Amino acid sequence: MPKLLPNLRQTLIEKAIELSRTGGLSGLKLRDLARECNIALGTLYNYYPTKDSLVLDVVQQFWQNCFHQKSFPEGDVLVKLDWLYAVMKESVDEFSSEFLHAASGLSPAALEEAKSRELHAQKHLTHQLALALKTSFPDETDDQLDERAAFLFYSLLGCLENRGYRYESLRRWLESVLTPLNNDEIQ
Incomplete structure (x- = not known):
């Protein structure tokens, strides 16, 4: 079972907004978001299986x-x-x-x-x-x-x-x- 971290969804959203202010949401890469939040890409996919869901x-x-x-x-x-x-x-x-x-x-x-x-x-x-x-x-x-x-x-x-x-x-x-x-x- 994947490990779910408390408040990570909100952290991901806030960090995605922050990153999108410089490169736009269209330029946002899930791999970059995972790295910025210090989580594995697989963990991010537990919360957002697609970029559409994150957007x-x-x-x-x-x-x-x-x-x-x-x-x-x-x-x-x-x-x-x-x-x-x-x-x-x-x-x-x-x-x-x-x-x-x-x-x-x-x-x-x-x-x-x-x-x-x-x-x-x-x-x-x-x-x-x-x-x-x-x-x-x-x-x-x-x-x-x-x-x-x-x-x-x-x-x-x-x-x-x-x-x-x-x-x-x-x-x-x-x-x-x-x-x-x-x-x-x-x-």
Whole structure:
């Protein structure tokens, strides 16, 4: 039976991210990763039988590092969206420059798994946004907040994916829509 070391999976992911920052994930060699972690190549294969499986976990860890350990700032909806858009833009830019090429080389099965993990991360982030919006929309149900958060999240994502659609335009529109709501609450 192979020897499994505690926390080695996390160590492998972190070291793979570190190594990929210099040579990209596409240039990452499992043999180099094993050497950097002071383990035998066979031990690495006990955790990651293919490079695709490692790349999937590295990409997932990257997105978790971007979003899971952060919390929304205090303030109104626009403050929260400004912050979220900035974090998303920074993360997407970093992902594009460091990981996208390697992710595009995944096998069809691994690409499907990557899409599933991406959808899970988006749902998590959308749920966090819904929780953050609760203070701005206290009378809305959880379903209404989830729907509002999904609309806002995918609108922000659209700004990032479509270079012709700018966040500033979305923000001005949201400000015009939300201002009457805020004024109604005051009266």
